Amino acid sequence: MKGNMQNMDLTIPKLIEHAERYTSDTLIVSRETDNSILKKTTGECLNQSRKIAKLLQSLKVGKGDRVATIAWNNSRHFEIYFGVTGMGGVLHTINPRLFPEQLIYILNHAEDKVVFVDDTFLPLIEGVQDHLEFSPVIILMGPKKEINFDIKNLHFYDEMVEQSEPISDWVEVDEGDAAALCYTSGTTGNPKGVLYSHRSTVLHTWASGNALRFDTTSSVLPVVPMFHVNAWGTPYAALMTGCKLILPGQALDGASLFELISAENPNILMGVPTVWLGLLNYLSEQNLTLEGVDSVMVGGSAAPLAMIKEFNEKHNTFLVHGWGMTEMSPLGTMNLQTKKMKELPNEERYELQTKQGYPLFGVEIKIVDDANNELARDGSAQGALLVRGPWIIESYFKSDSPAVDDEGWFDTGDVAKIFSDGCMQIMDRSKDVIKSGGEWISSIDLENAAVGHPDVEEACVVGVPHPKWDERPILLVICKGDLDKESINEFLGDKVAKWWLPDDIIKVDELPHGATGKLLKVELREQYKEHLME
Ligand code: ADP
Numbered sequence: 001m002k003g004n005m006q007n008m009d010l011t012i013p014k015l016i017e018h019a020e021r022y023t024s025d026t027l028i029v030s031r032e033t034d035n036s037i038l039k040k041t042t043g044e045c046l047n048q049s050r051k052i053a054k055l056l057q058s059l060k061v062g063k064g065d066r067v068a069t070i071a072w073n074n075s076r077h078f079e080i081y082f083g084v085t086g087m088g089g090v091l092h093t094i095n096p097r098l099f100p101e102q103l104i105y106i107l108n109h110a111e112d113k114v115v116f117v118d119d120t121f122l123p124l125i126e127g128v129q130d131h132l133e134f135s136p137v138i139i140l141m142g143p144k145k146e147i148n149f150d151i152k153n154l155h156f157y158d159e160m161v162e163q164s165e166p167i168s169d170w171v172e173v174d175e176g177d178a179a180a181l182c183y184t185s186g187t188t189g190n191p192k193g194v195l196y197s198h199r200s201t202v203l204h205t206w207a208s209g210n211a212l213r214f215d216t217t218s219s220v221l222p223v224v225p226m227f228h229v230n231a232w233g234t235p236y237a238a239l240m241t242g243c244k245l246i247l248p249g250q251a252l253d254g255a256s257l258f259e260l261i262s263a264e265n266p267n268i269l270m271g272v273p274t275v276w277l278g279l280l281n282y283l284s285e286q287n288l289t290l291e292g293v294d295s296v297m298v299g300g301s302a303a304p305l306a307m308i309k310e311f312n313e314k315h316n317t318f319l320v321h322g323w324g325m326t327e328m329s330p331l332g333t334m335n336l337q338t339k340k341m342k343e344l345p346n347e348e349r350y351e352l353q354t355k356q357g358y359p360l361f362g363v364e365i366k367i368v369d370d371a372n373n374e375l376a377r378d379g380s381a382q383g384a385l386l387v388r389g390p391w392i393i394e395s396y397f398k399s400d401s402p403a404v405d406d407e408g409w410f411d412t413g414d415v416a417k418i419f420s421d422g423c424m425q426i427m428d429r430s431k432d433v434i435k436s437g438g439e440w441i442s443s444i445d446l447e448n449a450a451v452g453h454p455d456v457e458e459a460c461v462v463g464v465p466h467p468k469w470d471e472r473p474i475l476l477v478i479c480k481g482d483l484d485k486e487s488i489n490e491f492l493g494d495k496v497a498k499w500w501l502p503d504d505i506i507k508v509d510e511l512p513h514g515a516t517g518k519l520l521k522v523e524l525r526e527q528y529k530e531h532l533m534e
Contacts, residue, residue, distance in 0.1 A: 009198070012236070016049070020043060024042050028041070028078060028238075028244070028245045031260065032074055033142065049080075051167075061113050064088065065089050069115070072226075073248055077141070081226070081235050086171065090179060093230065098515045108131075108133045109398065117138060118140075119140060119141070122151060138154045139154075139155045140154060142156065176199060185514055193398065194396065204236075205237050209241045217243075220246065221261065221270065224299075229326050232322075232330055258288065268294065272301060273301050273302070273303050299331075302447075307319065312346070321354070321355065323426060334358065335355055335357025335358070356425060365385060365387050365418065367418055368383050384415060385426070388409050413430055415427045415430050415442075428442045432462070434473050437468075437469040443463070449491075449492050450492065455483075456478075457478045457479060459477050461475050461476075462525050472503040473500065475502035476508045
């Protein structure tokens, strides 16, 4: 027997209407590209979104057409998010840190009709425009001004939006229609497009907004960029919950972030570990502390134990570890503070916090061996991490083949353990795990242990060929002062198994990072492939 309830489509236009009606006076604070701080209400921003929707219609953008942004976290970007998705268009956020060839590939593949761009990124557009198979309308996000670049088809946001009428009704869409498009950064091969639907976005928003405890009393600083996986869904969650948003623009250094935090008092921060490293270093140099920040949500790479401890002990802030990926909208698991955790002594709790946590309701996870047999959830077996759920990819944009197996499981490319209580721990990317004499060494664990050493600023562990053990780890470090291998080895001695200790420690001046801030280990493996063979 079927239930008798209604089947309302879950769409972003409905989400916008909800916010317009009930939380339109919520504040959005934004550091603009000229570095000024702008304060607007959600209602004011969404009124601009209505004008953008009409403007896009006048530019012949229809339902399902892609509209790109290359922009920082700022108020205009927020307005575009909802102007595009509210009129049935597909919001395509582009990561400006991609290589120009990848940008060209993405713009051609997505066939973007319009590209909104912050002036920081005009040189990027100038560099790629002649390689595009289509000629999109380029809209500079700001007032009309003289510019020093030769850009075709260029218009100015403020002028165009001001002249546009607001759309009277948001466009009706089906919940299965596409709403947003993000490309993976593709360290090998071309980037792949992940096409979110209205439904998947709304469901992800419900789950993440709830889990992150967003409500009308909260104030959230997403340092995680709106150009990469929709800032982990924060703009949507802000509309659903009515929380205050603080958008940091392009000023992501410790001093600027602290200035914004002191002025606007967020109680929730969100970002990748490198950003927090910058902030923590600044705070420690200046002898400052954070006040009123309840939690800092960290994802994208593993948060080291030293960071978890420093946030807690110096700033009274709880670090919530989250894990996910572009193909998962992105949130899959979170390690929120539980009743059990609160009762634990600090050191035990920190250890638990290094794990990536428990699936949000809706996400299923399992680990499998090379033959696809499910492995035990015993905290000891480790294998390929597979996921499925209503905000997880089924197939890539414009691809005919599914990205999942017959039962809907998507292989994340991560290697993980699952503990008996369900807590998941990422051990490594499958391509980065070090296979030494048939046993596995987690490069992430070693790196995180190494950054706890007072002289180590950043650490990277890669597996390189070894005549006896197939592969052995070497540790590359950016360090303060001279390298003291003995002291680092001694420090690691009681944190990891003896046979995990790196075969060599090398001081480097810099480490290569990809478009999403992750270490590019492929290059380093190539560079050091002979290191232990000599
Ligand atoms: P990219 O474009 O770099 O793939 P994603 O955000 O999609 O960007 O990256 C997803 C990957 O990042 C995951 O598969 C995982 O390897 C890594 N990752 C994300 N969050 C964490 C975390 N909390 N701990 C460890 N690794 C993480």
